[in-house]
Amino acid sequence: MNLFADIRATVIDCLDALTIEGVLPAGLDFANVTVEPPRDASHGDMATNAVMVLAKPSGMKPRDIADALAAKLVADTRITSADIAGPGFLNLALDAGVWAGVVSAVLTDADFGKSNLGAGKKMNVEYISANPTGPLHVGHTRGAVFGDALASLLAYAGYDVTREYYINDGGAQVDVLARSVYLRYLEAHGQAVTFEDGTYPGEYLIQAGQDLKARVGDAYVGQGEEVWLDDVREFGTDAMMALIREDLDSLGVKMDVFYSEKSLYGTGLIEAAIADLKTKGLIYKGTLEPPKGKLPEDWEPREQTLFKSTEFGDDVDRPIQKSDGAWTYFAPDIAYHYDKISRGFDALIDVFGADHGGYVKRMKAAVAALSDNAVPLDVKLTQLVKLYKKGEPFKMSKRAGTFIMLRDLVAEVGPDVTRFHMLTRKNDAPLDFDFDKVTEQSKDNPVFYVQYASARIHSVMRKAVEAGVDVSDLAHADxxxxxxxxxLAMAAKLAEWPRLVEIAAKGHEPHRIAFYLYDLASELHGLWNRGSDDASLRFLQVDNIPATQAKIALIKSVSVVISHGLGILGVTPAEEMR
Incomplete structure (x- = not known):
């Protein structure tokens, strides 16, 4: 059930009828006609922009359209009034029985709010994709939570979603990792070591060094890199990916695919992707002008192999192969997305950190070229997270060497608080994570406020059962x-859930789910507080079992929707507060 979609369909039917009757001219486009909550709740239950949208193309006065449309709409038994307001909005008031139907739908339809918007289209969501050089840090946490919630939201909206992690194990950083593990290996043999040349000093590598010693003994002690580098590179990468999987598990993130960059090399995949672009006339030899400001790592003042990314909206063409024949870092990324397209995905989403902003246009250009503009790529950037405690910047751990680890954050406040708070801002807005605020019990803390609503409802349900109230068939309560x-306002907020899901899914904006849950919780707490002054609004009416069942049916439906929403965010609903 999607009440807003149903009422919009009624509006369109009325407009079609007015067209047939000759009241409206033929050929009008109704695609931009919407039905949505009014900005001011006192104006009604819903509002349609039909009058504003159609006045100019029809050449008619807004009032004439409004009067004709309103007369048609009020013939529907669900609509009690239709009044024009502002520049052309028609405000609709609905019969109270409509909201009863919403509550009943929530309680009887396990899929209430789910959508077939995606129509089973295959969607690949790639997120986190951290270098396998250590545990995940706080910066990765936001991308992990955002990507995971987005994937859940899209699945809820009817897409066939694949959650993917791209292991960056094909570059020089894994050689640095191998050398760092080797130093810890020597340390495990009692040698004093010094971390130089950018090697990683984090304590998380101590165990890897000890495990390497247990596996090969002293076979690599005193040996040159030509003896141990390849083996230790693979050993170290596997060890770090095991740590990363543990981090993801602590946050409740499950990936469907771990895709290795290394698998692109020596398999012909890079060559195949570039050959595809070459057959389309998009690869050429040329020399790029030096960019203004700081020179990028892949720029050379000599002839290179270039991709015509400017033909697909990029600012400059991009090098894919250096003058010495080596691939640039962009080439394997092209091949990786070529492989995604080859796997039959209908759409792609990449979740990058804020420092990858300059990479967006070239990647979108590559996907557009490879798919002949058939497969859209949306790149979502996640801004930085700043940690605070008692109002001051907070450093949690030195064990990682130079960064604060995800596992420390989760250990401090738990996965539910971490996940919910990471979604209280849009992904491209900076986020402050204040340990005092995310754990305080107040309305100003969205995590607590939503969970408290869930816990309150469960408490009322328990008390109702203890009082002998039958709550087994609330869908048929009067x-x-x-x-x-x-x-009724709370039931109206429930009716917004299916519409909100589709809006959030279309915009790839899971933070909208968190915002909605806060608003729904506010309705619940507001009604609870009203019961302090008005006994008739209390959920338990000792002398009126039918009224108690009706009120509990209403709040039970709130609990169901909160559970659905928190499920998308990856948060467990609270049954009691501790």
């Missing part, structure tokens, strides 16, 4: 006994 404006 909801006409719960028609106070505050109760």
């Amino acid at each position: 909801l006409s006994l719960a028609t106070h404006p505050a109760e």
Whole structure:
């Protein structure tokens, strides 16, 4: 059930009827006609922009369209009034029985709010994709939570989603990792070591060094890199990926695919991707002008093999092969996305850190070229997270060497708080993570406020059972006994859930789910507080079992939707507060 979609369909039917009757001219486009919550709740239950959208193309006065459309709409038994307001909005008031139907739908339809927007299209969501050189840090946490919630949201909206992690194990950083593990290996043999030349000093590598010693003994002690580098590179990468998987597990993140960059080399995949672009006339030899400001790592003042990315919206063409024949770092990324397209995905999403902003246009250009513009790529950037405690910047751990680890953050506040708070801002907005604020019990803490609503409802349910109230068939409760404006407002907020899901899925914006849950929790807490002054609004009516069942049916439906929403965010609903 999607009440907003249903009422919009009614509006379109009325417009079609007015067209047939000759009231409206033929050929009008109704695609931009919407039905949505009014900006001011006092204006009604829903509002349609049909009058504003159609006035100019029809050549008619807004009032004439409004009067004709309103007359058609009020013939629907669900709509009690339709009044024009502002520049052309038609405000609709709905019969109270409509909200009873929403509550009943929530309680009987396990898929309430789910959508077939995606129509089973295959969607690849790649996120985290951290270098396998150590555990995940706080910067990765936001991308992990955002990507995971986005994937869940898209699956909820009807897409066939694959969650993918790209292991950057094909570059020079894994050689540095190998040398760092080797130093810890020597240390495990009692040698004093010094971390130089950019090697990683984090304590997390101590265990890897000890494990390498247990595996090969002293076979690599005193040996040159030509003896141990390849083996230790693979050993170290596997060890770090094991740590990363542990980090993801602590956060409740499960990946479907771990894709190795290294698998692109020596398999012909890079060559195949570049050959595809070459057959399309998009590869040429040329020399790029030096860019203004700091020179990028892949720029050379000599002839290189270039990709015509400017033909697909990029600012400059991009080098894919250096003058010495070596691939640039962009080439394997092209091949990786070529492989995604070859796997039959209908759309791609990449979640990058804020420092990859300059990479967006070239990657979108590559995917557009490889897919002949058939496969869209959306790149979502996640901004930095700043940690605070008692109002001051907070450093949690030195064990990682130079960064704060994800596991320390989760150990401090738990996965549910971590995940929810990471979604209280849009992904491209900076986020402050204040340990005092995310754990305080107040309305100002969205995590607590939503969970407290869930816990309150469960508490009422338990008390109702203890009082002997039958709550086994709440879907058939007499909801006409719960028609106070505050109760109807909460049911109206429930009706927004399916619409909100589709809006969030279309925009790839899981933070909208967190915002909605906060608003829904506010309705619940507001109704609870009203019961302090008005006994008729209390959920347990000792002398009126039917009224109690109706009120509990209403709040039970709130609990169901909160559970659905938190499920998308990867957060466990609270049944009691501790």
